[in-house]
Amino acid sequence: MVSCSPEGAPAARRHDFAAGQAPLPQPVLRQVQRDILDWQGHGRSVLDLAFTTEDFRGIARRAQESLSRLLKLPPAYHVLFLQGGAYAHFALTAMNLMGRVRSADYVITGHWSSRAASEAARYGVVRIAATAAPFGFCRIPRECEWRLDPSAAYCHLTSNETANGLQFHWTPESAAVPLVADLTSDFLTRPLDIAKYGLVYASAQKNAGIAGLTVVIVRDDLLERALDTTPLVFNYGQQAQDGSRVNTPPTFGVYVAALMFEWMEAAGGLAVLGDAGRRKAATIYGVIDQDDYYRCPVLPADRSQVSICFRLPRPADEQDFLAEAARNGLCNLQGHTLRGGIRACLYNAVTDEDAEALAAFMQYFSRRRRSGRRSRHLS
Numbered sequence: 001m002v003s004c005s006p007e008g009a010p011a012a013r014r015h016d017f018a019a020g021q022a023p024l025p026q027p028v029l030r031q032v033q034r035d036i037l038d039w040q041g042h043g044r045s046v047l048d049l050a051f052t053t054e055d056f057r058g059i060a061r062r063a064q065e066s067l068s069r070l071l072k073l074p075p076a077y078h079v080l081f082l083q084g085g086a087y088a089h090f091a092l093t094a095m096n097l098m099g100r101v102r103s104a105d106y107v108i109t110g111h112w113s114s115r116a117a118s119e120a121a122r123y124g125v126v127r128i129a130a131t132a133a134p135f136g137f138c139r140i141p142r143e144c145e146w147r148l149d150p151s152a153a154y155c156h157l158t159s160n161e162t163a164n165g166l167q168f169h170w171t172p173e174s175a176a177v178p179l180v181a182d183l184t185s186d187f188l189t190r191p192l193d194i195a196k197y198g199l200v201y202a203s204a205q206k207n208a209g210i211a212g213l214t215v216v217i218v219r220d221d222l223l224e225r226a227l228d229t230t231p232l233v234f235n236y237g238q239q240a241q242d243g244s245r246v247n248t249p250p251t252f253g254v255y256v257a258a259l260m261f262e263w264m265e266a267a268g269g270l271a272v273l274g275d276a277g278r279r280k281a282a283t284i285y286g287v288i289d290q291d292d293y294y295r296c297p298v299l300p301a302d303r304s305q306v307s308i309c310f311r312l313p314r315p316a317d318e319q320d321f322l323a324e325a326a327r328n329g330l331c332n333l334q335g336h337t338l339r340g341g342i343r344a345c346l347y348n349a350v351t352d353e354d355a356e357a358l359a360a361f362m363q364y365f366s367r368r369r370r371s372g373r374r375s376r377h378l379s
């Protein structure tokens, strides 16, 4: 991990591009700070609200209602606030949805969809309906290239491949079976046509708050298919029936999510956030495309607006880039541990100013490297 201030001196302005935990917006942090000491003037901390109280139910209701407004959620869906993280729900979606069919289709586009498929394979047959492996995970297979099984229990995709920098910019239309998506890294960063999905899930710590909460949104007709071996606390049907209170839910995570959803509504909703996301991404890709010092291997049509992955000429250049960026207050730019390179995550709390600071640093760094090389040649 690159430290942001190696000499212990605070950077003039810190710009955080972490993949997760993602930075939280300042107004949300300030509200959390107040409520930890004195929740809404009740003289007690929000941290110790019992989940059975009407106070906590009110918080969960606010979270659920705000999220439903953001997504324009149709009435046929349940919102669940569960634990486990997306990695647990790779297995749990399979346990809850495989049913008697015991076979599901997976679309493999990179690191996280591969993990999802491996976990699901413990509970049934996993068919690979399409894979980006032959394209080096730099291009998403088009829907006409998918080989779907019409009798599959569901078809699973990963909307944004956080480690590879690929993102779906379209929603499959022809899936005759319920579409299931891991939305963890682009949840609520742009409009979502939820009616096209049977089930979506997302860990909260990337766009919807803090670690410990997983949001699951499921269409009611899919709530009756769980395998008998599914743990009760992870049985989506049971949790839907009990308002996500089969056991203690991640109460603080639900509280922070409520603040995040309301902050997004105040920001203008998903269309506005999507436009801002496109603008921030264009700032960084603009530098990559104009400056041949940087290279993004992903097909432009499939590039992620949220996880921008790029390379420099040599790994040693990337190490220098990361260290100097950190000294300039540009933090957490290292690529995924298994893939290396540079990665800038542009979640909702990352501002235009953050993206512009990174773009300016990239231009400065490559210019200096070029003139450095030239002066070495001259001497």
Ligand SMILES: *Cc1c(COP(=O)(O)O)cnc(C)c1O
Pocket: 020, 084, 085, 086, 087, 088, 112, 158, 160, 161, 162, 182, 183, 184, 185, 203
């Ligand atoms: C981060 C991430 C995960 C893993 O989330 P956990 O909360 O660590 O389980 C899964 N899928 C995607 C797309 C991610 O970005």
